[in-house]
Amino acid sequence: MLLDIQNLTTRFATPEGEVFAVNDVSLQVEAGQCLGVVGESGSGKTQVFMSMMGLLAKNGRAEGTVNFNGRQILGLEAAELNRLRGVEFSMIFQDPMTSLNPYLRISKQMTEVLVEHRGITERDAAAKSIDMLKLVGIPEAEKRFRMYPHEFSGGMRQRAMIAMALICEPKLLIADEPTTALDVTVQAQILELIAGLGRKLNMATVLITHDLGVIAGLSDRVTVMYGGRVVEEASVTDVFHNPQHPYTRGLLESMPRLDTRSDQALHAIPGQPPDLQALPAGCSFAPRCFHAFDRCRQEIPRLRAIGGNRVKACHLEAMV
Amino acid sequence: MSDAAISRSGSGRKPILSVRGLKVYFPIVIGGLIRKTVPLKAVDEVSFDLYPGETLGVVGESGCGKSTLARGILQLLQPTSGSVVWLGDHIEGLPAAGMKKYREDMQIIFQDPLASLNPRMTIGDIIAEPLTVHRPELSSEERKQQVREIMEQVGLLPLMINRYPHEFSGGQCQRIGVARAMILRPKLIVCDEPVSALDVSIQAQIINLIKGLQDSFGLSLIFISHDLSIVRHISHRIMVLYLGNMMEMADKRILYEHPRHPYTRALISAVPLPDPELEKNKKRLVLEGDLPSPLSPPSGCVFRTRCPLAQDICAREKPTMTVVSATHQVACHFWQKS
Amino acid sequence: MKEASKPFKPDGLASIGTTEPVKGRSLWQDARRRLFHNKAAIGSMIVLGIIVLMAIFAPLLSPWAFDDPDWGYDFPGPPSIELKHWFGTDGNGRDLFVRTLFGARISLLVGVIATSVSLLIGVAYGATAGFIGGRTDNIMMRLVDILYSLPFMFFVILLMVVFGRNIFLIFVALGAVEWLTMARIVRGQALSVKKKEFIEAAHAVGVSNATIITRHIIPNVLGPVIVYMTLTIPQVILTESFLSFLGLGVQEPLTSWGVLISEGAKQMESAPWMLIFPAIFLAVTLFCFNFIGDGLRDALDPKDR
Numbered sequence: 001m002l003l004d005i006q007n008l009t010t011r012f013a014t015p016e017g018e019v020f021a022v023n024d025v026s027l028q029v030e031a032g033q034c035l036g037v038v039g040e041s042g043s044g045k046t047q048v049f050m051s052m053m054g055l056l057a058k059n060g061r062a063e064g065t066v067n068f069n070g071r072q073i074l075g076l077e078a079a080e081l082n083r084l085r086g087v088e089f090s091m092i093f094q095d096p097m098t099s100l101n102p103y104l105r106i107s108k109q110m111t112e113v114l115v116e117h118r119g120i121t122e123r124d125a126a127a128k129s130i131d132m133l134k135l136v137g138i139p140e141a142e143k144r145f146r147m148y149p150h151e152f153s154g155g156m157r158q159r160a161m162i163a164m165a166l167i168c169e170p171k172l173l174i175a176d177e178p179t180t181a182l183d184v185t186v187q188a189q190i191l192e193l194i195a196g197l198g199r200k201l202n203m204a205t206v207l208i209t210h211d212l213g214v215i216a217g218l219s220d221r222v223t224v225m226y227g228g229r230v231v232e233e234a235s236v237t238d239v240f241h242n243p244q245h246p247y248t249r250g251l252l253e254s255m256p257r258l259d260t261r262s263d264q265a266l267h268a269i270p271g272q273p274p275d276l277q278a279l280p281a282g283c284s285f286a287p288r289c290f291h292a293f294d295r296c297r298q299e300i301p302r303l304r305a306i307g308g309n310r311v312k313a314c315h316l317e318a319m320v
Numbered sequence: 321m322s323d324a325a326i327s328r329s330g331s332g333r334k335p336i337l338s339v340r341g342l343k344v345y346f347p348i349v350i351g352g353l354i355r356k357t358v359p360l361k362a363v364d365e366v367s368f369d370l371y372p373g374e375t376l377g378v379v380g381e382s383g384c385g386k387s388t389l390a391r392g393i394l395q396l397l398q399p400t401s402g403s404v405v406w407l408g409d410h411i412e413g414l415p416a417a418g419m420k421k422y423r424e425d426m427q428i429i430f431q432d433p434l435a436s437l438n439p440r441m442t443i444g445d446i447i448a449e450p451l452t453v454h455r456p457e458l459s460s461e462e463r464k465q466q467v468r469e470i471m472e473q474v475g476l477l478p479l480m481i482n483r484y485p486h487e488f489s490g491g492q493c494q495r496i497g498v499a500r501a502m503i504l505r506p507k508l509i510v511c512d513e514p515v516s517a518l519d520v521s522i523q524a525q526i527i528n529l530i531k532g533l534q535d536s537f538g539l540s541l542i543f544i545s546h547d548l549s550i551v552r553h554i555s556h557r558i559m560v561l562y563l564g565n566m567m568e569m570a571d572k573r574i575l576y577e578h579p580r581h582p583y584t585r586a587l588i589s590a591v592p593l594p595d596p597e598l599e600k601n602k603k604r605l606v607l608e609g610d611l612p613s614p615l616s617p618p619s620g621c622v623f624r625t626r627c628p629l630a631q632d633i634c635a636r637e638k639p640t641m642t643v644v645s646a647t648h649q650v651a652c653h654f655w656q657k658s
Numbered sequence: 659m660k661e662a663s664k665p666f667k668p669d670g671l672a673s674i675g676t677t678e679p680v681k682g683r684s685l686w687q688d689a690r691r692r693l694f695h696n697k698a699a700i701g702s703m704i705v706l707g708i709i710v711l712m713a714i715f716a717p718l719l720s721p722w723a724f725d726d727p728d729w730g731y732d733f734p735g736p737p738s739i740e741l742k743h744w745f746g747t748d749g750n751g752r753d754l755f756v757r758t759l760f761g762a763r764i765s766l767l768v769g770v771i772a773t774s775v776s777l778l779i780g781v782a783y784g785a786t787a788g789f790i791g792g793r794t795d796n797i798m799m800r801l802v803d804i805l806y807s808l809p810f811m812f813f814v815i816l817l818m819v820v821f822g823r824n825i826f827l828i829f830v831a832l833g834a835v836e837w838l839t840m841a842r843i844v845r846g847q848a849l850s851v852k853k854k855e856f857i858e859a860a861h862a863v864g865v866s867n868a869t870i871i872t873r874h875i876i877p878n879v880l881g882p883v884i885v886y887m888t889l890t891i892p893q894v895i896l897t898e899s900f901l902s903f904l905g906l907g908v909q910e911p912l913t914s915w916g917v918l919i920s921e922g923a924k925q926m927e928s929a930p931w932m933l934i935f936p937a938i939f940l941a942v943t944l945f946c947f948n949f950i951g952d953g954l955r956d957a958l959d960p961k962d963r
Contacts, residue, residue, distance in 0.1 A: 210519065268522075
């Protein structure tokens with residue numbers, strides 16, 4: 001197991017009270033595997049990995065265990081984590097501009113990491129960086145290498161971000177909504193790139209997204225999150241063809257899609273996502289669930305195995 | 321392009337909105353020492369008709385001018401040229417006072433639900449604002465009554481009338497926006513990316529709401545979105561825009577099943593399908609490169625720099641909208657190739 | 659709205675136990691709540707309140723008058739509890755405690771009135787320029803730039819010399835200087851509010867320009883204006899003190915903190931109390947206004963939430 005997160009709980013202290021962002025989340029990623037993490041805003045999908053990376057906001061606190069490659073990394077010293085970030089695992093974000101320094105040339109930002117972590121010369125680092133830019137499909141890599149981030153288009157910036165994230169050949173790449181800010185034609189390019197690189201470098205990837213379509217073609221397994229909890233985890237085929245949690249099914253049925261007839265009415269999930277400051281006593285999804293019964297409103301469902309190498313957190317026996 | 325090409329022939333109905341050759345340019349000053357003004361052609365030569373009860377979808381990527389088109393139609397931006405005819409009246413370039421009587425009939429829903437509501441006003445006052453402008457004769461009690469009715473229709477509790485926008489979630493804010501647009505019972509609502517800022521599970525609620533209102537009141541809609549699945553779900557007819565230019569316009573079924581323009585085909589093939597097998601086995605038509613700068617669009621066909629079919633003629637001649645069938649037009653020199 | 663354990667209604671309506679309309683919490687109320695949680699701001703408001711009350715009720719707090727010397731004491735005399743000269747007397751034998759409080763009257767009055775003058779001119783000018791935009795905005799703001807570049811202090815000094823020292827002249831002169839910055843702030847805010855979607859929504863509904871300014875723009879630019887106002891008051895007080903220090907302030911026997919400090923500074927070595935007490939009052943007041951301004955900024959800025 002490359003990444004093994006057990007019972008992770010992350011909270012944020014705010015003047016208005018405590019925010020329960022991640023609640024008792026466990027998930028695993030195997031080497032070379034692609035895990036899709038699906039959830040809406042406030043589902044805790046990003047904060048799970050921010051906790052793991054040690055990138056929580058100041059008022060955040062994470063508990064539980066995060067095991068990476070046989071090593072417990074949650075709660076490591078900042079300096080210690082710095083040695084791991086970008087080397088053992090990397091993260092890319094929705095808006096590349098927020099993670100690129102606008103005042104430094106791409107060359108400087110890329111070689112810096114290599115020189116610091118790998119201890120190689122500036123010249124070798126430059127050569128390796130240009131190779132990496134070529135690998136992510138940036139045309140005229142030698143020329144672009146000397147440019148500033150603002151001279152890149154949105155798609156090119158995301159490619160540069162990926163190149164920077166991969167420069168030390170990490171074992172795990174975490175991509176947080178990597179294509180949400182991009183147009184659909186560019187999104188296709190970037191998704192193709194991430195999938196291809198994962199195979200080529202035998203690197204595990206975690207794809208965090210709100211768009212079920214994005215992960216369908218790329219991931220091996222899918223984790224669905226809601227209200228800061230994992231509600232279902234299964235292989236990509238099972239999630240899409242035989243969802244066993246009412247939320248997963250609701251999401252699939254509420255999406256208009258190009259591969260079905262278009263005159264079907266959309267089955268919207270009623271109501272609003274839960275308030276993370278005042279989660280319901282029982283299942284967070286119960287107030288919006290068509291199948292909810294009394295137990296759902298009183299008792300938080302635990303993640304349980306339901307056969308076929310899959311788990312769900314729901315009191316319902318099975319869904320047909 | 322002939323009028324017949326744009327109108328839906330054989331329908332015999334009269335359009336409520338006719339747009340012909342609409343151009344919206346923004347003057348942009350460039351250069352440091354030697355300055356010059358170049359036009360940014362946000363919308364270039366767009367023509368279409370909209371019929372009562374019909375939904376026209378407008379798709380395109382960011383920067384294709386779809387939001388500018390909406391504002392050019394509603395005269396929130398002054399069109400550079402072209403005509404906008406609402407029920408027989410030319411409304412292009414009308415001053416605010418002249419537009420006032422038409423605004424009752426044409427409303428807009430915005431992309432960012434919270435930003436489109438004044439944070440200092442209660443939602444009751446926000447929803448009632450069109451009434452205070454167009455029905456000043458109503459007493460405040462009558463106005464409140466109408467606000468409560470419309471709130472119920474869009475799925476908001478009338479009890480919430482004295483609350484403020486920041487106390488609502490994104491989906492509820494969008495319902496408030498819909499209520500404000502609907503309170504005067506308009507004939508046309510322009511929806512500018514109304515669900516793209518919302519969570520997936522909420523998007524369907526708002527789409528169903530808009531569709532339901534259309535069915536009950538016979539609204540015409542112009543539905544602008546970058547999401548091809550949503551546009552396909554809600555529209556009758558769809559226009560594809562690229563760099564402010566119309567690429568293709570057709571009935572929904574024809575556009576998705578028999579797209580003629582290479583850009584339309586690339587757009588459709590780029591949409592990820594929520595089905596692992598289909599998605600893995602799909603032959604994707606991935607477009608190379610990025611959108612050119614709208615300040616210096618390519619000569620001839622604006623799509624040619626990314627087009628897999630491009631030839632010399634594409635750089636020389638700008639393709640015009642050609643009639644493929646009564647309900648299908650395309651702007652491509654090589655539409656017959658596909 | 660907590661609807662967790664309530665029965666489920668599939669139409670998107672949340673059920674709630676009452677039929678009375680729910681009272682909303684406006685952004686102003688939110689800001690007030692946040693301000694009241696800010697200890698420094700609350701403490702400053704209390705201290706400032708005490709100073710204002712002391713200034714108002716000054717004659718009741720001491721047996722001495724502000725303009726009559728105590729012939730039975732030293733000129734200047736050090737603080738003395740039994741004579742009730744708590745702050746001592748000044749070079750003319752007048753009670754410094756009473757004079758400091760009378761100085762507070764003038765200084766605070768100058769601060770409030772001059773700031774109000776700047777507020778009136780600045781908001782009207784700035785909002786107009788910002789909303790109309792384009793050429794008008796350009797011309798109006800270049801005028802502000804030109805006025806900015808003039809050495810205003812010099813003009814104020816000239817005015818004082820020509821028209822004599824007049825307290826109203828000080829109000830007007832200071833207000834006329836301070837409105838420039840206020841206009842710039844309001845104009846910047848109006849420009850950014852003007853681009854918001856809710857303004858476009860108002861246009862789309864057919865709301866007239868005048869109503870858009872009063873109903874949509876001004877309430878949304880008020881936050882920064884209030885903050886800037888609280889920060890302008892100490893600035894004006896300081897400027898008045900500076901004028902007084904130069905000998906161009908209010909006329910004897912009236913006094914202000916600036917005048918008192920100026921006199922105190924001249925006798926710093928022989929009678930330090932003449933400098934220390936007015937200086938403490940001035941410094942504390944400036945501190946208070948700045949803390950309140952900071953507190954307001956934190957309370958009104960939704961980004962800090």
